[in-house]
Amino acid sequence: MYVVLGASGNTGHIVANNLLTHGQKVRVVGRNAAHLQALTAKGAEPFIADVTDTKALTKAFHQADSAYVMIPPNPTSKDPLGYSNQVGDAIAAAVQNAGIKNVVTLSSIGADKSSGTGPVVGLYNLEQKLNQIRSANVLHLRPGYFMENTLPQANAIRQMGAAATPLRADLKLPMIATRDIGAAAADALLHPNFQGKQTRELLGQRDLSYAEVTAIIGKAIGKPDLKYVQAPDDQFRAVLVQMGMSEQFARLLLEMIAALNSGYMRALEPRTAQNTTPTSFETFVAESFVPAYQQQPAA
Numbered sequence: 304m305y306v307v308l309g310a311s312g313n314t315g316h317i318v319a320n321n322l323l324t325h326g327q328k329v330r331v332v333g334r335n336a337a338h339l340q341a342l343t344a345k346g347a348e349p350f351i352a353d354v355t356d357t358k359a360l361t362k363a364f365h366q367a368d369s370a371y372v373m374i375p376p377n378p379t380s381k382d383p384l385g386y387s388n389q390v391g392d393a394i395a396a397a398v399q400n401a402g403i404k405n406v407v408t409l410s411s412i413g414a415d416k417s418s419g420t421g422p423v424v425g426l427y428n429l430e431q432k433l434n435q436i437r438s439a440n441v442l443h444l445r446p447g448y449f450m451e452n453t454l455p456q457a458n459a460i461r462q463m464g465a466a467a468t469p470l471r472a473d474l475k476l477p478m479i480a481t482r483d484i485g486a487a488a489a490d491a492l493l494h495p496n497f498q499g500k501q502t503r504e505l506l507g508q509r510d511l512s513y514a515e516v517t518a519i520i521g522k523a524i525g526k527p528d529l530k531y532v533q534a535p536d537d538q539f540r541a542v543l544v545q546m547g548m549s550e551q552f553a554r555l556l557l558e559m560i561a562a563l564n565s566g567y568m569r570a571l572e573p574r575t576a577q578n579t580t581p582t583s584f585e586t587f588v589a590e591s592f593v594p595a596y597q598q599q600p601a602a
Contacts, residue, residue: 304328304367305492306403308354308394309375310347311338313451314409317485318371318492319347325493332363355386357393357400364401369492372398372433373409374425378548383555387425395432403439405495407488410443412477412504413559413568420568421559422552434500442497446484446505447477447570448563450587453516455546457596460520460529467534469560472514476563477570479507480587483580504572508583516584523588524596 305322309315310331322329323345331347332354333339339349352359354375364370372394380386398406413423414430433441456466470476487505491497511519513531521529534542536557543553562568572578 304330304369306330306332306350306364306367306370308332308371309373309409310342311335312373312375313449313481314485314488315371315373316342317482318489320345321486321489322492323347325489327493330363330367332360355389355393357396360393360397361400364397364403367401367403369405369407369495370398370403371407371409371488371492372429374429378552381549381551383422383549383552384425387422388428391425391429391432394429395436398433398439399436405492405497406433406439406441407491408433408441408443409484409488410445410502412445412447412570413562414443414445414502415571416562416568419558420562421555421557423559423562423568430502440495440497441500442491442495443500443502444484444488444491444505445502445570446479447507448479450478450480450507450582450584451591453520454592454595456517456520457592460524460526460596463532465530465532466513466517466520467532467539468513469534469536469539469557469564470513471564472531472533473512474564475510475512477504477506477574478509478511478516478584479505479580480582483507483582487580504570504578505580506570506572506574506578507580509579510574511584519584519588520592520596523585523593 307319311333329347331342332350343349350363374387374390410426411423413420414426517531540553
């Protein structure tokens with residue numbers, strides 16, 4: 304039996320789908336039964352639980368050999384690191400209590416640092432907690448910058464006629480589609496060739512700067528002269544809060560962006576066939592960004 308946390312999210316639903324396609328027994332955990340319906344229709348066993356609830360998670364992990372674990376984003380939290388530490392404690396206790404043998408974690412590049420990386424500090428803490436569990440083999444997947452993080456630019460382009468974030472225009476980032484993270488996690492669960500505690504970076508198809516990202520988007524939406532603007536932190540924070548994010552979460556995101564800009568937070572592994580994933584940014588733009596820009600449901 305495999306247990307998948309965050310099963311209705313970007314990576315979790317891919318993990319669950321891939322395991323089900325391989326004929327595996329899968330228990331999908333989420334906060335909302337309706338969001339799990341597509342997976343239960345394919346034969347998954349639904350389990351409704353709050354990820355901060357150790358008792359509920361221990362039940363969710365009962366009689367399972369393997370689990371995909373992650374901290375679901377909570378951008379409205381007024382204490383985001385407190386929340387992620389609570390989730391990390393619950394996950395680690397439940398893995399220990401249920402005697403899970405193999406765990407694949409959604410972590411991030413930058414999770415090697417204990418401070419100064421914004422929300423990624425929560426993932427550093429999660430890794431440390433799981434590393435204390437002697438009985439479990441744990442693989443921490445550390446993906447790069449999510450291609451999905453570019454989707455809010457659809458709104459920026461409509462409103463301002465330009466793409467804008469506080470990231471340096473020339474900063475090369477390993478950009479990855481979340482579906483490739485889900486596929487890598489499912490593969491690691493199906494073929495658990497990791498022993499003890501290991502980390503593996505996932506660096507996407509190639510490194511791209513926001514200047515290059517903007518050129519690709521511009522071409523795809525028929526705006527070949529589209530410009531990228533490095534937005535001031537205060538302006539960006541105001542936009543994030545206006546979008547419904549808490550001040551505290553917005554501040555952490557800006558800390559992460561500063562850590563990326565300075566090179567403090569970066570990929571540690573050289574690019575190899577093992578940490579390179581198939582989806583190009585051009586494919587992501589065609590399938591997800593263009594429909595978002597045109598305000599259609601993504602493929």
